[in-house]
Amino acid sequence: KKTLSDAEQAIRMIRQHAKEWGINPNQVGVMGASAGGHLAASLSTLYSSDETRPDFQILLYPVISMVPGITHGGSRKNLLGDNPTKELEDAYSLERRVSPRSPQAFIVLSADDGAVPPMNSIGYFLALNQQKVPVSMHIYPIGGHGWGFRDNFTYKRQWTEELEKWLRDGVKFEKK
Structure with a gap:
């Protein structure tokens, strides 16, 4: 899809300008x-290539699967249409697309x-873990959906501190 190619182009552009931007x-x-x-x-x-592969991913309450009963219905319809084939559902059920290179x-x-x-x-955590991809998951008991960086999210301080710690100490970058 176009959105994915746009995201790949963004990674490519960041890497091409990394020296200039101090990254x-x-x-x-x-x-x-x-x-x-x-x-x-x-x-x-x-x-599609090592050039566009991100070095890490940070996911907040993500839609991952396109399987009915697990997915978010609106996301499934917007991405796959009204009557997607099983092949299309599988292709965009990302828990099925994890590899050791994720x-x-x-x-x-x-x-x-x-x-x-x-x-x-x-499901995504389990797939990453099965492929031996380092993964850290934090599940808070309340908060619902869509809290992002909102100050009124009860666990904002906890999750942002965990993310900062992970970025500082937990992320292991490969030698390229």
Whole structure:
């Protein structure tokens, strides 16, 4: 899809301008929330070359699966249409697309998310873990969906501190 190629072009552009912008070209990641989490995870599992592979992924309450009963219905319809084939559903169910070359991940969500079922994140975590991809997942008991960086999210301080610690100490970058 066009959105995925746009995301790949963004990674390519960041790496091409890394020196000029003072960025390490081997430490370029992707972050997305909800449906944007599906795009970030798509880039992390469906990238077309090492040049466009992110070095890490940060996912907030992401849509991952396109399987009915697990997915977010609106995201599924917007991405796949009204009557997708089983092949299309499988292609965009990212828990099925994880490989040992998928980038390390930080995932955060709320257990009571009524919009995007937690099974999206849990299934993706299990797939990453099975492929021995480093993954850190944080599930908070309440918060629902869409809290992002909102100050009134009960666990904002906890999750942002965990993310900062992971970025500082937990991310292991490959020698390229």
